[in-house]
Amino acid sequence: MTDGPSSNLTSGALLVGVKDTRLVGIVRGTDGAAAARAALAAMEEGFRFVEIALTTPGALEAIREVRAAAPAGCFVGAGTVLSVQDVDDVAEAGGQFVVTPSLAESIQESARRGIPVLAGALTPSEALEAMNRGATAVKLFPASIGGPGYLKALRDPFPGIPFIAVGGVGLAEAAGYWEAGAIAVGLGGPLFGDAGSGGDLAPMRGRARAFVDLADSFARRSTATGVR
Template structure:
């Protein structure tokens, strides 16, 4: 599974399963095909993945975030998830995920964790929390890790995405600024507008 430069991943957190497919339909119709469902509420998150997978199959790049246990990996794959995102670096969990032959984008915070990820054959890492680490930190990583694809997560929004992109983040997972935490069908219009803005911004940056 390849994360292309400029990919936007929409993070769904606190969403009720009956609303998940409607939200993803709006995202797909407006150019965002990558979706990460948080397992911070594990039962609801897994049901959301099931519903989204049932509705859209391979039309959506569907994964799970906030995965911290091996058993959750199994449940995500059974529900139809295609990739795993972890909140932080866990070498043993990464190794377990790789035995399932599924893509993983592990959370990292430090150069040491990025180096460990490289040793495990990982070339896409989730830098979290990007907003706390800052632009100069992202720029500094380009020297020792020029071939690592950095996914910026945490505090990235329409106002600062351009700065993080130019600093070296290749892709982004966007949470509440794109899909509000606990969003429902009542939020579809707002999600549509934000999706259009993110896609237009990325297209301008890539042109």
Template sequence: MDNSRFSTQKFEATPIVGILRGLDLEATLNIAEAFSKAGLTTLEITMNSPNIETVLPEVVRLFPELNIGAGTVCSQEELDKAIDLGSQFIVTPIIDVDVIKNCVKKEIPIFPGAYTPTEIYTAWSLGATAVKVFPATQLGTTYIKDVLAPLNTIKLLPTGGVSLDNISSFFAAGAYGVGMGSSLIDKKMVASKDYQSLESHFKSIKKAASV
């Protein structure tokens, strides 16, 4: 499939990566629709979601206005599968040198997961588009600010622990973007199929991020 449609311009206009994990096709499509209507642009679907072979390419096909990527990519095998399914960007929870290098070679945006300053610098040096600081839950905004003091050219994408209440502070600390899972994709709204409220929730987070 065509993987050439990732738009950096769209991502930087609304630098929030929505993370979908373990959802079926119907829920994923409804969430993607609400996401698009709210003015958000970038969705990550994890490779350990059920029926990923059907879900990922269908979302890519039906929502050309969105950046659609694959998350939880931990091996070259998973990378190859994600690319075959049409993923326009790749997200990993770890540093896998081969995965990063192959994404750089194929010119596919790659957001590898890293935790320590050394890991963050390593990922960036290998050619990461931005470095997913994961898990950011316990680290908080001060950590992002502290890391960027000496490593101010690195683009950081804190993931884990980002919420409506603190998203603005992550951007104020210098984050390039953020990744959001359960705090963005409200489980109760999805379970009750209240996608209108979910769209409103997305709009509130977009506004709080001032993006």
């Protein structure tokens, strides 16, 4: 396996894209084929960045499938990436970015290979350490512990760290995190439900459209009021 990046997606491009869309999809289920279908369906409804958790059976094959079939401008990553071996496996499968739930060794390994990484952190020390290890952005997880108020408090001493709020974020909560300064929200169960385990895709598509519409509306309102 070579040490070069597994895709054309750079850290800068990921950061710009995530800031633009404000949304990252998170598929976690019991069936890799179903997870691939769910990821592609979300992309068809307007999600540009979707991760498939490695805890999903058949996740690597699902990543390969989505990479091959993704609409133009859409990117598939791997979630719950913890070890150097995980990074190797994801790179081999064609994963275009990596997501961790914690300060795992996969952060610096992904950065070394040129694979963009969204690194899981909760505390101020963890957030700073994630960036020092080469993270593209910090995945604030689980965000629901402190809510938007906690995120705002974190951003006060770290205005330069891009945060993505993940964990317990649904349609009713997303705007609160954006207002607190999150560049995006990561959406698992509130978006996909049981779609990653073979559930009906139709309700998930409806939820995806609702999140995309909400993000678009927030962006228009922010532009009109001069807010980031």
